[in-house]
Amino acid sequence: MGELTNSFEYGLNASAKKFDGIHKYIRITDIDDSSRKFNSDSITSPDINFSSADNYELKQNDLLFARTGASVGKSYIYTESDGLVYYAGFLIRVRIKPEFDSNFVFQNTFTSSYENFIRITSQRSGQPGVNSKEYASFEISIPSLEEQQMIGSLFKQLDNLTAQNERKIDLLKQLKQAYLQKIFSQELRFAGFNDDWEERKIVDLFEERSERSPHGQMISITMGSGVVLASSLDRKDNSSFDKSNYKVVRKNDIAYNSMRMWQGASGVSPYNGIVSPAYTIITPKDNVDSGFFAIQFKMAKSLKTFQKYSQGLTSDTWNLKYPALSSIPMITPNFTEQKKINHFFGIFDDLIDKYEKKVLLLKRKKRSYLQKMFV
Known part of the structure; x- marks a missing residue:
């Protein structure tokens, strides 16, 4: 050089x-x-x-x-x-x-x-x-200056496309956060909804699922992506050989890591499967939209409450099992408005996911071109 x-x-x-x-x-x-x-x-x-x-x-x-x-x-x-x-x-x-x-x-x-x-x-x-x-x-x-310029220009275009899509992701996340604040404070309402939200305890909204089974696809709960298939994670399989005590998860259940609930390790499950006994599974009662509460569970105010209700001497041992969780109050609109809000934020999540996949594809493409051109 x-x-x-x-x-x-x-x-x-x-x-x-x-x-x-x-x-x-x-x-x-x-x-x-x-x-x-x-x-x-x-x-x-x-x-x-x-x-x-x-x-x-x-x-x-x-x-x-x-x-x-x-x-x-x-x-x-x-x-x-x-x-x-x-x-x-x-x-x-x-x-x-x-x-x-x-x-x-x-x-x-x-x-x-x-x-x-x-x-x-x-x-x-x-x-x-x-x-x-x-x-x-x-x-x-x-290579020749002309070829250097062509190669440099190609990668610059890939970098610019990647940056543009990353900016879209950032803007969507900022916009989503702004709507979360306005909608959950009831400053902003959808047309046709005027009733005050009620305060209801989680025990009135969800019950704990206690089914056990060794059969089913393994599911994991993450802080960033919520509930995912364990096979989709780039990590070692640390599950025990004997899965007879594993918990059953069904679609629309909310699964959470009882030691990380206060950090946002929860989500609504799009899958049927099984999880480690270390997790807690709650299933919705009638006229309860799991997706709405999965969103509310991730908000800063809720995380602070989950931390307050967690039991343990230090943050490394804080634990929020269902009996403690069940007594926590949540602000709750009617079922129709719950579904409307869940659908609205689902559009944001789908768009963010779309652009994140695009960014990943562009980065993979660049990596592939680097390996083939710079030898």
Whole structure:
């Protein structure tokens, strides 16, 4: 890589301060681990005299490389749309010569050969690190400039498509959260529903399912995805050989991890199956929509209540079995409005799932192209 560059420069040795509205400061932690985009969630400015800091201002197609710590090897390519950006001291700036394509070089940092280079080169007796001389030794196979530009452009389009879909996911999640607050506070109601919501205890809404069976597909409960098939998880099967005491789960039951209910490890089951005895299964009574309550169970107010009702001396031992859960009150609209709300948020979940699958497909496609093009 050293033969492709005009310079390797270390960044500013300056602390960060509140963003001044103009001058942005990029540090290792400001580069997204996956997309390598500038993460703008918590923008800061460098605490410096800008009149003497021109050399630390990024220019179009500058590359940055993390030189130390757990994120060593992380890369970033600057684009003017990121604004006026100065780079920090634990980053190395690389300026590529005009006869080479910066984006082509940047895309090489997503390859397995680069990952292997970083893993081997960064080994130190203390903190891992790669300095500018070592980065310069990284070997890249270079086609003609025209082909570099075509390859770089292809991957840039894939990256942009991925970023666009990730932004859609973020916006949908934000919109869903806003509607959750407004609907469950009854600030916003669907047309035709005017009755006040009642406060009812969970014992009046659900009963515990106590069936046991060794037969059926294994089901797991997660914090992020709710109830899923155990076979869909990339994890070791730790279920016991003797499943005679396993609990039966049926469609529309709510299953939850009694030790993680206060963290959101619950969900309505779309499957019939069995789960570990460590889980609790509740089944809805008449005129109760499980999906509505599965949504309410995940809300911050409910999680705080579940934590309060959990039994145990420390957070590692907190446990919320059905007898304690059953006495918790929940605000409850009529059955028709429950179903309406559940359907409404189901549309959000389906859209989010659609875009998440699209992002996963784009990332797999990029990985496949990287393996076939950069050999």
